[in-house]
Amino acid sequence: QGTRDHPPAQVALRDRLLSAVVSCFKRHGAAAIDTPVLELREMLIGKYGEGTKLIYELQDQGGELLALRYDLTVPFARYLAMNKITKMKRYHVAKVYRRDSPATARGRYREFYQCDFDIAGQFDPMIPDAECLKIVHEILSDLQLGDFVIKVNDRRILNGVFAVCGVPESKFIPACITVDKLDKMPWEEVRSEMVGEKGLSPEAADRIGEYVQLHGGLELIERLLQDPKLSQNKLAKEGLGDMKLLFEYLTLFGITGKISFDLSLARGLDYYTGVIFEAVLLQQENEHVEEPVSVGSVAGGGRYDGLVGMFDPKGRKVPCVGVSIGIERIFSILERRLEASGEKLRTTETQVLVATPQKHLLAARLKLISELWDAGIKAEMLYRKDPKLLKQLQYCENTGIPLAAIVGEQELADGVVKLRDVATREEVRM
Amino acid sequence: QGTRDHPPAQVALRDRLLSAVVSCFKRHGAAAIDTPVLELREMLIGKYGEGTKLIYELQDQGGELLALRYDLTVPFARYLAMNKITKMKRYHVAKVYRRDSPATARGRYREFYQCDFDIAGQFDPMIPDAECLKIVHEILSDLQLGDFVIKVNDRRILNGVFAVCGVPESKFIPACITVDKLDKMPWEEVRSEMVGEKGLSPEAADRIGEYVQLHGGLELIERLLQDPKLSQNKLAKEGLGDMKLLFEYLTLFGITGKISFDLSLARGLDYYTGVIFEAVLLQQENEHVEEPVSVGSVAGGGRYDGLVGMFDPKGRKVPCVGVSIGIERIFSILERRLEASGEKLRTTETQVLVATPQKHLLAARLKLISELWDAGIKAEMLYRKDPKLLKQLQYCENTGIPLAAIVGEQELADGVVKLRDVATREEVRM
Numbered sequence: 058q059g060t061r062d063h064p065p066a067q068v069a070l071r072d073r074l075l076s077a078v079v080s081c082f083k084r085h086g087a088a089a090i091d092t093p094v095l096e097l098r099e100m101l102i103g104k105y106g107e108g109t110k111l112i113y114e115l116q117d118q119g120g121e122l123l124a125l126r127y128d129l130t131v132p133f134a135r136y137l138a139m140n141k142i143t144k145m146k147r148y149h150v151a152k153v154y155r156r157d158s159p160a161t162a163r164g165r166y167r168e169f170y171q172c173d174f175d176i177a178g179q180f181d182p183m184i185p186d187a188e189c190l191k192i193v194h195e196i197l198s199d200l201q202l203g204d205f206v207i208k209v210n211d212r213r214i215l216n217g218v219f220a221v222c223g224v225p226e227s228k229f230i231p232a233c234i235t236v237d238k239l240d241k242m243p244w245e246e247v248r249s250e251m252v253g254e255k256g257l258s259p260e261a262a263d264r265i266g267e268y269v270q271l272h273g274g275l276e277l278i279e280r281l282l283q284d285p286k287l288s289q290n291k292l293a294k295e296g297l298g299d300m301k302l303l304f305e306y307l308t309l310f311g312i313t314g315k316i317s318f319d320l321s322l323a324r325g326l327d328y329y330t331g332v333i334f335e336a337v338l339l340q341q342e343n344e345h346v347e348e349p350v351s352v353g354s355v356a357g358g359g360r361y362d363g364l365v366g367m368f369d370p371k372g373r374k375v376p377c378v379g380v381s382i383g384i385e386r387i388f389s390i391l392e393r394r395l396e397a398s399g400e401k402l403r404t405t406e407t408q409v410l411v412a413t414p415q416k417h418l419l420a421a422r423l424k425l426i427s428e429l430w431d432a433g434i435k436a437e438m439l440y441r442k443d444p445k446l447l448k449q450l451q452y453c454e455n456t457g458i459p460l461a462a463i464v465g466e467q468e469l470a471d472g473v474v475k476l477r478d479v480a481t482r483e484e485v486r487m
Numbered sequence: 488q489g490t491r492d493h494p495p496a497q498v499a500l501r502d503r504l505l506s507a508v509v510s511c512f513k514r515h516g517a518a519a520i521d522t523p524v525l526e527l528r529e530m531l532i533g534k535y536g537e538g539t540k541l542i543y544e545l546q547d548q549g550g551e552l553l554a555l556r557y558d559l560t561v562p563f564a565r566y567l568a569m570n571k572i573t574k575m576k577r578y579h580v581a582k583v584y585r586r587d588s589p590a591t592a593r594g595r596y597r598e599f600y601q602c603d604f605d606i607a608g609q610f611d612p613m614i615p616d617a618e619c620l621k622i623v624h625e626i627l628s629d630l631q632l633g634d635f636v637i638k639v640n641d642r643r644i645l646n647g648v649f650a651v652c653g654v655p656e657s658k659f660i661p662a663c664i665t666v667d668k669l670d671k672m673p674w675e676e677v678r679s680e681m682v683g684e685k686g687l688s689p690e691a692a693d694r695i696g697e698y699v700q701l702h703g704g705l706e707l708i709e710r711l712l713q714d715p716k717l718s719q720n721k722l723a724k725e726g727l728g729d730m731k732l733l734f735e736y737l738t739l740f741g742i743t744g745k746i747s748f749d750l751s752l753a754r755g756l757d758y759y760t761g762v763i764f765e766a767v768l769l770q771q772e773n774e775h776v777e778e779p780v781s782v783g784s785v786a787g788g789g790r791y792d793g794l795v796g797m798f799d800p801k802g803r804k805v806p807c808v809g810v811s812i813g814i815e816r817i818f819s820i821l822e823r824r825l826e827a828s829g830e831k832l833r834t835t836e837t838q839v840l841v842a843t844p845q846k847h848l849l850a851a852r853l854k855l856i857s858e859l860w861d862a863g864i865k866a867e868m869l870y871r872k873d874p875k876l877l878k879q880l881q882y883c884e885n886t887g888i889p890l891a892a893i894v895g896e897q898e899l900a901d902g903v904v905k906l907r908d909v910a911t912r913e914e915v916r917m
Contacts, residue, residue, distance in 0.1 A: 058551060060525055062566050065518035065577065072519070084860055086867035088495035088834040089502070093598050094524060094555075094582065095490055116544045118586060121488060125524075125545075136492050146867075147495070152524065156548060168523050180870035187853075188870075195860060309853040404518040423617075423739040430514055430625065437516035440610035440618075 059159030059167030065404035070395060071170075071388055074200070075150060078172045078382050081196050082148035085188060087174055090147050092132040094154075098122040100368070104131050106234060106327040111155045113167075125154035129173040130328070130361065130379060137177055138368035143375050144178035166385065175379030177365070183299055186332045186360060187306035189380040193336050193356045194312045196382060202355070202390060204339040208272070208319040211300055212329050212359070214281075215269075217293020218320070221286040222264035224257055230327060231255045236269050237323035240337075244270060272319040275304045296331070303332065324359060331360030332378065338390075355383045401457075409460040409476075411438040412449040419443070421464045425474065429462070436462075453479040489589030489597030495834035500825060501600075501818055504630070505580060508602045508812050511626050512578035515618060517604055520577050522562040524584075528552040530798070534561050536664060536757040541585045543597075555584035559603040560758070560791065560809060567607055568798035573805050574608035596815065605809030607795070613729055616762045616790060617736035619810040623766050623786045624742045626812060632785070632820060634769040637745055638702070640752040641730055642759050642789070644711075645699075647723020648750065651716040652694035654687055660757060661685045666699050667753035670767075674700060702749040705734045726761070733762065754789060761790030762808065768820075785813045831887075839890040839906075841868040842879040849873070851894045855904065859892070866892075883909040 063071065101112055101124050113125040126132055129149045137145065150172045159167050174192055176185035190207060197205045215236065219229050235250050244266055251257040251265070268287075271277060278301050287293045300318060307313045324333045336356040358380035365375035395402065411426040413419075419442050429436040437458065439449055446463075453461055463475040463484075473486045493501065531542055531554050543555040556562055559579045567575065580602045589597050604622055606615035620637060627635045645666065649659050665680050674696055681692040698717075701707060708731050717723045730748060737743045754763045766786040788810035795805035825832065841856040843849075849872050859866040867888065869879055876893075883891055893905040893914075903916045 058548075060523035062523070062569075063521035064570070065520055068519040068521050071521075083836050084863065084865045086835050086837040086865065089498040090495055091493035091498050091501075093490035093492070095584075095598065113548070114546045116546055118488075118543070139492075140494070154525075168525065176870070178870070181872045184849075184870040184872075191857065191860065306853055309850055310857045405516050406513050407516040419614075420739055423736055427621065427740045430621065433514065435514045435516065440606070440608070440614040442611045442614075 059157070059165075061166065061168075066402055067392070069402045069404050070391060071384075074384060074388055074391060075170070075172065077199055078196055078384065079148065079150060081192055081199065082172075082174045084195075085146070085174070085192060087146045087148040090133070090136060090149055091151070092126070092129075092136055092149070094126055094152070095123045096126050096132060096135070098124040100135055101127055101131060104326075104328055104364070104367075106230065106325060108155070108325065111157050113154045113156050126151075127155060128153050129171050129381070130175070131364070133173070133175055133177075133379075134361070134364040134375075134377065135368045137365050137375055137377075138373075142177070146174075146176050148172070148174045169385045172382040172384050173379055174382075175377055177375050177377045179376055183302045183306055183332075186299075186378050187303055187310065189358055189378055190303075190307060190316065190334060191310050191312060193334070193358075193380055193382075194310075194315060197336060197338075197355065200387060200391070202338055202387065205315060205336055205355070206339060207316050207334055207336045207356075208322045209300070209303070209316055209332065209334045210319055210322040211296035211332050212323075213292040213296030213331060214287075214300065214320065215323055217287055217290040217296060218265060218268045220292070221290050222268070223261045224265070228255060228257065232257060232265070233323045234325055236265070236321060237325055239269060239321035239323075269321045272317050272321070274313065274316070274318060275301070277318055278304065299332070324357065328361040328364045329359040330362045333357075333359035334380075353386060355386050357381055357383070403457040405437075405456060405458075406435050407437045407456065407458045408435045409437075409462050410449060410453050410458045411436055412446060412461045412463050413444075414446045414463060414465040416443040418464065418466070418469075421469055425462060425464055450477075450479065489587070489595075491596065491598075496832055497822070499832045499834050500821060501814075504814060504818055504821060505600070505602065507629055508626055508814065509578065509580060511622055511629065512602075512604045514625075515576070515604070515622060517576045517578040520563070520566060520579055521581070522556070522559075522566055522579070524556055524582070525553045526556050526562060526565070528554040530565055531557055531561060534756075534758055534794070534797075536660065536755055538585070538755065541587050543584045543586050556581075557585060558583050559601050559811070560605070561794070563603070563605055563607075563809075564791070564794040564805075564807065565798045567795045567805055567807075568803075572607070576604075576606050578602070578604045599815045602812040602814050603809055604812075605807055607805050607807045609806055613732045613736055613762075616729075616808050617733055617740065619788055619808055620733075620737060620746065620764060621740050621742060623764070623788075623810055623812075624740075624745060627766060627768075627785065630817060630821070632768055632817065635745060635766055635785070636747050636769060637764055637766045637786075638747050638749040638752045639730070639733070639762065639764045640749055641726035641762050642753075643722040643726030643761060644717075644730065644750065645753055647717055647720040647726060648695060648698045650722070651720050652698070653691045654695070658685060658687065662687060662695070663753045664755055666695070666751060667755050669699060669751035699751045702747050702751070704743065704746070704748060705731070707748055708734065729762070754787060758791040758794045759789040760792045763787075763789035764810075783816055785816050787811055787813070833887040835867075835886060836865050837867045837886065837888045838865045839867075839892050840879060840883050840888045841866055842876060842891045842893050843874075844876045844893060844895040846873040848894065848896070848899075851899055855892060855894055880907075880909065 112127050115123040152168055153171050154168055193207055216229050219232050224232055239247050248262045251262045252259050281287050282297050307316055335354050337354050360378040362376040366372045411422050413422055422438050426436050426438050461477040468475055475484050475486050477484045542557050545553040582598055583601050584598055623637055646659050649662050654662055669677050678692045681687045682689050711717050712727050737746055765784050767784050790808040792806040796802045841852050843852050852868050856866050856868050891907040898905055905914050905916050907914045
């Protein structure tokens with residue numbers, strides 16, 4: 058349930074997409090690592106908030122309690138801690154597993170690809186964070202997915218907001234998870250979840266509402282830095298200071314046009330500690346609608362400075378920031394677009410079909426195709442002793458093979474091969 | 488237990504190896520499919536003989552009993568049956584899982600890659616089978632792994648041997664599994680396992696011994712076709728006839744020099760029905776040893792005409808033949824060779840480091856690197872506001888970045904960039 062086979066046409070499209078993403082990661086100097094699909098269960102527990110119940114657990118393997126990885130971030134943090142690595146820029150493209158209620162029509166599966174880029178290490182503030190946002194901008198631009206916006210916020214600013222609104226610290230994470238739903242529910246519902254389920258006071262909720270509905274750019278950051286309450290909060294001040302620096306760097310990268318400082322962005326995961334961000338595509342069909350409507354998140358990430366320390370026996374921290382590209386949703390978009398265009402993606406790369414026009418020439422085909430393979434040429438033949446020439450040429454047309462190398466009795470006698478362009482029917486003897 | 492993380496140097500080497508294998512598969516016109524790492528448990532049961540006990544099972548997912556895939560062949564057969572596909576040439580490179588006792592020093596893991604190429608469809612005999620052997624020959628030659636031999640046999644010949652030696656049909660598969668151990672144990676031990684554990688009569692075992700210790704080429708096939716007992720057995724005769732045809736095709740491919748018709752080859756899996764084969768590397772260190780010693784199997788496969796039918800509700804059969812490349816063992820060999828050569832594999836592809844020789848030039852670096860990225864150039868910079876030039880150049884040397892693009896105050900004033908060749912220290916202003 059919630060998984061799927063990928064036929065060749067899907068794999069071909071997915072490979073094209075993944076290679077665009079990986080190219081970008083390599084352009085930014087990342088190295089690849091690989092980790093097992095299995096992790097010790099205890100490594101995954103307590104890292105994902107409400108997601109923990111979606112972890113796939115295996116049967117006891119003689120005392121080893123294993124689970125399928127839930128994302129690529131926790132395995133990366135474990136890898137850094139186990140190998141005592143304090144500095145690394147890595148990417149990882151692999152499948153992850155979530156025992157979620159699948160919504161396959163909307164591209165939500167229980168097994169799906171993640172494409173992660175992360176920078177680990179103690180560096181000057183906001184330089185790696187800015188690069189992560191640049192990467193999202195490059196990938197979404199390269200793939201020509203239409204207009205998008207990258208929402209940015211900072212967990213420290215959110216926590217500062219909660220603090221000055223009178224929320225006790227023990228309720229920061231539940232409040233965060235509720236705020237994160239603002240992109241799917243109106244404020245009234247978010248507010249009632251805060252007061253009802255999460256037990257915040259109605260006054261606190263109202264005060265939070267005044268902040269988390271704000272979004273803008275540098276001018277909003279400046280305004281909040283002057284906010285009488287927020288400016289008194291150490292965490293919020295730090296977060297806002299860094300946000301200002303981030304916007305300076307993004308201005309140098311020339312990408313602030315697509316960036317929105319959005320106080321409603323919270324992200325569901327427990328492990329974020331600083332900057333968080335999420336990219337959403339904007340619907341363009343309904344251009345009469347005043348505000349562009351988001352069609353869902355296609356990338357997200359943030360800073361998690363405490364996660365590596367959770368895996369280190371001495372609790373040594375390695376600050377990290379990273380981004381995950383939501384390849385499955387992008388894949389669905391590209392697939393629909395390909396269907397609409399009527400373009401047929403080739404699923405093989407065969408350059409030439411080795412064919413014979415008469416019977417009893419299997420040996421000639423086998424000899425020729427073997428020479429072609431040995432010369433590195435992508436070649437096929439039909440697995441029949443005596444196939445009809447028409448059938449052989451039809452196979453070329455059906456699978457997009459551009460050339461046919463034909464050896465008949467005459468060609469054999471003359472020591473030549475007839476090379477036929479399948480589309481134009483032009484032939485040369487060579 | 489029995490799994491491992493792959494650091495960047497290993498991923499770089501593995502990607503190089505996988506790309507050689509995939510190139511070969513594409514050269515032969517195969518398309519890629521992808522299937523979930525999870526299969527319904529019932530799909531895997533009864534397909535692997537003694538291997539069944541090594542299947543990784545998951546906890547009950549609300550009535551779904553799942554397991555991790557054990558190989559890529561059974562998922563391929565299920566895919567064909569579910570989609571009613573009767574003809575396909577596909578490759579699949581992915582990880583599989585076996586709860587085996589790990590022997591990591593010898594390259595045996597519980598999670599490992601398989602690289603499979605299979606041809607499904609009703610075709611003229613031995614043409615696809617010959618192509619599978621050609622593929623093994625090409626890959627092992629391309630990778631320059633040293634001398635190798637590809638052992639070939641046919642389950643029908645083996646079954647014929649068992650029949651004429653007086654083994655009851657119910658004991659064919661157990662007898663097969665025991666014969667398969669002849670590459671690791673002497674005949675005496677194999678014989679005693681047959682008589683002891685498998686309950687064959689001593690006379691039957693002795694008669695089997697006379698056959699299964701034979702190996703050779705076309706002349707052996709001819710001799711066995713004349714064998715008074717075997718030639719009376721329908722199955723054996725069919726198998727020997729096809730084996731002769733196979734050798735004719737392999738002669739046209741020019742690869743019989745590396746092929747050995749070996750009656751001891753049995754292969755452990757239940758699902759094979761015809762030709763089976765296995766490639767082993769030959770040890771070259773001890774050249775005084777008379778017979779070359781095998782250092783283990785690096786590829787294997789065979790024909791399985793009944794497997795797809797097991798997944799089809801109406802039992803419709805799709806004949807298949809395929810090969811699996813033992814990438815992990817080959818990887819270990821290449822890794823040892825790389826270590827011995829002292830060659831250092833780069834783990835990133837960065838072309839240029841953007842550097843500054845003075846303080847307060849972070850903005851210049853951010854602007855330049857952003858231009859380079861947008862132009863598709865692989866570029867890095869240090870995540871420091873004011874790094875020392877020496878540190879920046881050392882980073883190039885440590886990671887193999889060939890060029891440094893330097894912007895200092897003078898370059899900024901002149902509107903140029905100084906491009907430095909890290910190895911030769913030559914500089915040009917541009």
